[in-house]
Amino acid sequence: MSLPKLEELSQSVWQGPSLSTGAIPTKEWMDTPVTFKPGGYAYPAKKEKLEYLDSQPGLNFPFARIWSPEEDDWLLPDNWKDIILKGLAERLDKFRSLKIFMDCCVRCGACADKCHFFLGTGDPRNMPVMRAELLRSVYRGEFTLAGKILGRLAGGRKMTVGVLKEWFMYAYQCTECRRCSIFCPYGIDTAEITIILRELLYSVGIGINWVIEPVSNSTKTGNHMGLQPLPFRDNIAFLAEDVENLTGVKLDVSFNRKGAEILFVTPSADAFAEPGIYTCMGYLLLFNALGLDYTWSTYASEGGNFGLFTNNEAMKALNGKMYAEAERLGVKYILGGECGHMWRVVHQYMDTMNGKTPANMEVPVSPITGTVFNNAASTKVVHITEFTADLIKHNKLNFDTSRNSHVRATWHDSCNPARAMGIIEEPRYVLDHVVDKWWEMPENTIREQTFCCGSGTGLNTDEIMELRMRSGLPRANAVKHVVDQHAVNTLACICAIDRATLTSLVDYWTPGVTVCGLTELVANALVQKGENRVDMPEGLRTMV
Amino acid sequence: MKYSFSFLVVIALALIAGVGSQIPGMGYFFGVVIPYLAFAIFLGGIIWRIVYWAKSPVPFSIQTTRGQMKSLDFIKHSRTGAPDTNAEVVGRMALEVLTFRPLFYNTKSELREGPKITYESSKWLWLFAIVFHYSFLVILLRHLRLFLDPVPVWIGWIEFWDGLLQIGAPTWYITDVTLLLAVVLLFSRRLVNRHVRYLSLMNDYFPLVLLFSIALSGILMRYMLRSDIVNIKELLVGLVTLHPVINGHIGAIFYIHLTFISALLVCFPFSKLMHAGGVFLSPTLNMRNNTRAVRHINPWNDPNIKPHSYADYEDDFRESMIDNGIPVEKGLPPKDEPAEAGAEKKAEE
């Protein structure tokens, strides 16, 4: 869809009538049906992708069909309501979090203006509490005594097609970034609500293709883009060649190699798309300089896991590849690249879903410094930034920060690493060592209060570009602040989705800012033996 | 409608209790039957609700981290932001539950020209909430003097400090004023703050109106429409020792106060008021952030969900992998060449 001009959208955001700008809708939300217009929704999941996934053992993606959100009739199965209500009952039994979050909200409104979707769209149903009320009202109306008796008076309503459409709209205007959860006195996490809503929607065949196609591809080929073994390897080999041309150092890269000490897994976006490829070049250069005994896998070639954005069964199936491959190759542990939601899955779900780890895996030890990563003793997956910070602490890396003199950086904390893991200081520690100086964005937009890029959880699709620019506004605004104040020109982060989406975001709101991964900066500043660097005014991005 | 209904209910309750209790013989109904019933529903209700919650497992470790995780030795760990041990979880929960930490860090964002979004600290909700909850706690404890005989000395201390200002007789309690004020402010906030106004339900107004009425009727009883406290205490002690008696005359205001409280007790387990218990069970708050170090168990983890296997993967792409020197597990299946060659030979023959 065509994206409005900057001036138009700017005007609309801060002057258009919305709850953000002070206009209170006169109609109650329950009386306001949702309408789908082009640009307002991501395209539905393709029939054949759902069918393929449904055929996989243990996965359930029923009612694959061709349908359009714009049509009145969504071609739902006859017993759709039954399926939804049974599904909700089942999930109440499976997730204590759901029960607690349904029962405990006092609607204090602390979360209301914490959501980037709300700030950018001013749509009342994008206040996190309201997003939860979309589900909570049905929970009350269909599952609680008070709601059954008092109905709407007690905030309850029955499940209808209109409600389902509302769910579809707002479950896909949430990036599960958890910022609201930090401000909630009960820790109510809208990500959990959105996860449940999406699971329920998939149970009646409703989903978006930007999520389902990567899940399907990842299942079959191992990565989101559906790169088969050869192109995957070749892409990385090309990047290795680029590094060789830039630095004059011969790289040793292996794939599916048995007996390697470490299996390296990173989001596949790093292997084929700008600007992730520069981060990937960084990994290659860094590991080579260290003489790390590691291998890539073409089978477990995806760090990201869009299963998290569909249902927990798909998440488990996709994630299982990492341990399966670690076992097959006989590695001691896994080193994970820079990725946001990958790390939510690794840190909070992986061991639970697919542990215990294969017998050949060991508590991770840095082969360079001897540091034992006890914090990863059970999953045996180490974050690249922990790994690098430890190297720096032990003086194992020799940096020439002047090589990054073209960089005036600020740091973007990605949602999942910040709020579902707590990796906040390591990247700052690393950044301190690889650039001369860098600048923090305003304090309410960083660390655990960081703002999402606005396009996570599979919303990084072009048909909803205006929505993405709106939801990314709080982040872009904070970037603009440091651009204006300190002439910052680089936004560094440790998330592959961020690298892709923030690029479009800052290009729109504050052009002239480059988005890069942390390892790109690390590798560019790294002084290594036997190197013969060409002049690299743009670091690893220099064209030879 | 949302809040007018709440007022109507409260007025109706007051009329029923105020008039009803003064009908001879009905004192027992309003002073004994209703409170017992309400308390039974309250107690049964909260047990039922907690058991209902507890019956569902916490399948995944979904703590939200509000600070640095425990990782390398030289990285400063935020012990109450991303707790790693049980003791640290207790510390985090203490901050969340006792100090309302998330509300303390609340911000108000504003869209300005540009657009530019600004964030400023906004502690009003925190202030109103903390004043309300602690006033309520003190009042609750103070009321124990009417249930316990003899009265433990520490209740006297609470009363002493709460009545420190020594204004009037009987002495005005500080918490009576602060509770009433906090409830009024919390209610006004629901009307004034545009976000909260739009999302508030009757379920949000009613408890506030009820609490306001409880406080007001209590204050009226203590300072204006006084009733003999000894008769009241004899009834209340009777209630908790299961020998309820009503000696002498007790004013209607007492029955109104008691009926309001009974209404609150009945609502409690079935409403958002259960946040008092729920906050302790919230998985985002009460879990350790050590999931990579210690495995969390999901009781319904399905062992039948397996990844698309490597063997299947290799079957799909074996030929290309072998041709391009990517290591494989199995070689290509033997081709039918010998048979074909034999056939050719035969043909030649």
Next chain:
Amino acid sequence: MYNKGLIVPGLIITVLLVTFPFWFDVFSSAESTDPTVELPPGGEQNCIYPADEMRAEHMVILNEWRDDVLRNGNRGTVTVDGKVYGKGLQLACMKCHTNKEEFCDRCHTYASVVPYCWDCHLTPTQQKAGLKEAN
């Protein structure tokens, strides 16, 4: 994970807290107090108001008297049924209710009321003891 080991004790603690008054009185070893007051030894039958009203309102009357006498300097008297009462705890009340311990304290202790009358006033018993010492 169900956290049974924490929820069950938590539930028990919750129930114990909520039912605190029910079991406290049962387990309390201290003697319960008796709010029965000693009627005036002199056999007086009437006070300035009926008994019910006095029970509920005496603190207000005393407070008003104190303000009248000490702050406004108005040492007038109160006449009820031809009987004249001086405005004051010792001038009026304690004339008939001579025994603070058996009259005032009975209810005050029962209801945990600690009036600050006695910060300034002496009880009749204290007065007697004081007189003896002075002699």
